[in-house]
Amino acid sequence: MTEPMTVGDLLDTAERVLKDSTAIFEDHDNRREAEDLMGHCLHLDADELDLEESLPRRTREHFLSLVARRAAGEPLPILVGRIMFYGLDLKVRAGAFIPRPSSELLVARAARVLRRRKAPVVVDACTGAGPIAIALADEFPNAQVWGTDISDEGLSQGRMNARRLSLDNVKFRKGDMYGALPDAVRGTVDVVTAHVPYVPPDELDDLPREVKDFEPIYTLTDESGDGLDLMRRAIREAPDWLKPGGWLLLEMSEDISHNAQKMCGGAGFEDKGVASDNDGLSVVVEAMLPKKGPRKTSAVL
Numbered sequence: 001m002t003e004p005m006t007v008g009d010l011l012d013t014a015e016r017v018l019k020d021s022t023a024i025f026e027d028h029d030n031r032r033e034a035e036d037l038m039g040h041c042l043h044l045d046a047d048e049l050d051l052e053e054s055l056p057r058r059t060r061e062h063f064l065s066l067v068a069r070r071a072a073g074e075p076l077p078i079l080v081g082r083i084m085f086y087g088l089d090l091k092v093r094a095g096a097f098i099p100r101p102s103s104e105l106l107v108a109r110a111a112r113v114l115r116r117r118k119a120p121v122v123v124d125a126c127t128g129a130g131p132i133a134i135a136l137a138d139e140f141p142n143a144q145v146w147g148t149d150i151s152d153e154g155l156s157q158g159r160m161n162a163r164r165l166s167l168d169n170v171k172f173r174k175g176d177m178y179g180a181l182p183d184a185v186r187g188t189v190d191v192v193t194a195h196v197p198y199v200p201p202d203e204l205d206d207l208p209r210e211v212k213d214f215e216p217i218y219t220l221t222d223e224s225g226d227g228l229d230l231m232r233r234a235i236r237e238a239p240d241w242l243k244p245g246g247w248l249l250l251e252m253s254e255d256i257s258h259n260a261q262k263m264c265g266g267a268g269f270e271d272k273g274v275a276s277d278n279d280g281l282s283v284v285v286e287a288m289l290p291k292k293g294p295r296k297t298s299a300v301l
Helices: 007-020 030-042 057-071 076-080 101-114 131-139 152-164 201-206 229-240 254-266
Strands: 082-085 088-091 121-125 144-149 170-174 189-194 242-252 270-276 283-288
Touching (some): 007 030, 007 057, 030 076, 057 076, 082 101, 082 131, 088 152, 101 131, 101 189, 101 270, 152 170, 189 229, 254 270
């Protein structure tokens, strides 16, 4: 077999390598990832690549080394240092939960609620590097957006990207979920969003290497027996911060959505259903605090 020299031949090789990898999810668009890596090497957008162009040896070796790292599980956003999220170019580095395109659904569902509200208050709990908080702050310049997390590295990345995008209506605070918020926010929040860790500890080994080897473990699991203790807290404590008629939107896998809906009912929320996108990679459980009347709460969540 001759050594691949052109952009097109190198992309074909990379696509085969990524397809054969057992370290990454099977549903990735391997061709697109190969193009993104090539674009990174050539400082071009992927749609600007010339498939017939022959590349010098150093460039070919650099590209193939990135492909090998990706095939071994290293996440694409870490390799290229950025990700497009909800139309925003976010810089990314290792050490925090990597933004996922699947989380754009959570942003879209929150935006659907917020468009009917003036000067809303938004809280993104377990914000990580802050993509959801940043996207909502960009979409709603009159909103007051708070992102909370226990990760110094994640909050640092969130603040960096907020500065790059000149977003002064989003604030990142370190602390344990709602405990990071100033007391003045209590009872004023229009929407709480959260992508809470929920993987049971005994299922961590089943995850592909691109997740279990490259994400901080506390972003994947709370290490409780069923992995849902943080989810219970996120639901149980949300009514103290939401205003009447406020919404709680939780991103998760479909297999735990029914359980989460039951938790929301026990905390006094009205069930507003489960939203999903075409990819089916994640769903958003939606619940609303009653606009008036006594809140029903359950002793067991």
